[in-house]
Amino acid sequence: MDKILIVDDEAFIRENLERILGEDGYQLFGCDGPKSALQIAEQEEIDLVLLDLNLGAASGLDVLQQLQAVDPDILVIIITGYGTVESAVQALKMGAYDYIKKPFKSDAIRLIVKLALEKRSLQREIRRLRRRSEADLLEQANMVGSSPQLLEVVHQVEDVAQHDTATVLICGESGTGKELVARAIHNLSSRQRQPFIEVNCGSLPFNLLETELFGHEKGAFTDAHARKIGLFEEANGGTLFLDEIGEMDMALQVKLLRVLEDRKIRRLGGNRNIDIDVRVIAATNCDLSEAIQEKTFREDLFYRLNVFPITMPPLRERRDDIPLLLDHFLKRYSREFNRPVREISAEALGLLSRYHWPGNVRELRNMVERICIMHRNEVITPDMLPVEVRGPAPQQNVTLDWVLPPQGMCLESMVEELETKLIRQALDMTAGNVAKTARLLNLARGTLRYKLEKYHLLDESS
Structure with missing residues (x-):
């Protein structure tokens, strides 16, 4: 049953519209101002709004914008009185479906409402077909997600x-x-x-x-x-x-x-x-x-x-896909390793959704595979997640607790020691890939290659 919201501060107009449209079997909601109109729009899946342009102190154009913020696809028919036709035309430019002038005839109201609801039905069918087409395309492309x-x-x-x-x-x-x-x-x-x-x-x-x-x-x-x-x-x-x-x-x-x-x-x-x-x-x-x-x-x-x-967007920019990817990999690896893991607790899902995923989908896949190998639980809980996911986000800055001894030190050798340690760590993290190591350390590749030679680290890079 189609749901129609009637917004008019004149009770006589609302009652008249409810009588006319009630005969056609619509589910009707009536109110006299913006606040109650927005509450109804948020609580109900409204198909069509009949909106008076003059709501006392409130502007129908403002209410139109507020309704569109709740549902960008909502259809609105403007009810306008004498002298407000220019505002009605402005409402059309803002996205209203059509307008009708007071006083109106029953047949005219029925017809414009019928046409508007047919458009709404067509929009929904197009979206349904598009979603099905996109789902088919995702399946053909062997991709998981809906972002x-x-x-x-x-x-x-x-x-x-x-x-x-x-x-x-x-x-x-x-x-x-x-x-x-x-x-x-x-x-x-x-x-x-x-x-x-x-x-x-x-x-x-x-x-x-x-x-x-x-x-x-x-x-x-x-x-x-x-x-x-x-x-x-x-x-x-x-x-x-x-x-x-x-x-x-x-x-x-x-x-x-x-x-x-x-x-x-x-x-x-x-x-x-x-x-x-x-x-x-x-x-x-x-x-x-x-x-x-x-x-x-x-x-x-x-x-x-x-x-x-x-x-290809990084996983942190398509977080809506994380639950779908988790479900996909869980089904795959629980079947492959004959494990009962089927679900993820809400707390674990929250941690996974907030994690920054530097290794992207590959990191997520490897994590699920590791969990399915190591655990026999039916539900993934936070304690089963890697420490980097459970703990706070890694700090970007390196902190040093070195203290200058009374006898002093060789600053140049200490800097070289620190650089060597950090470069080794970066090489380990990137499996020796020079280009990735350079990006990780925010160095030009030529500069990194110079340091690899200087610190005799070429054998540790690929």
């Missing part, structure tokens, strides 16, 4: 998947799901039955990455005992995902740019070009514009890759 930030990414994935030659650059912090986005683009495109091949550009040195990408002919170098087909050829017809593109050597960036421009590759030691049909998707968790300034990434390659940019 506006994630839905925006999913719609971008859907758009670019239809254009299967456009290069895509996916940016975002480590652990946000950039590979998942790349796979979704491939799986929703016409290339879905062809290979999806990934390579981490930061995990291989220049020579190995070059031969992995382009292949080589027999005898191209000392250990080339047989021909090797490169990943570009293996991915022909499909998608090549270049993860950590910001870590690629500058010399190799030149070759990649040529391939993207010409759609041809040449194996190492080869003497002929090979045509390829490959969509290239690149991903990075570093700021490529900063890398361009530092002369570690080519500007022309950046623009060639950045045809269709997608940014």
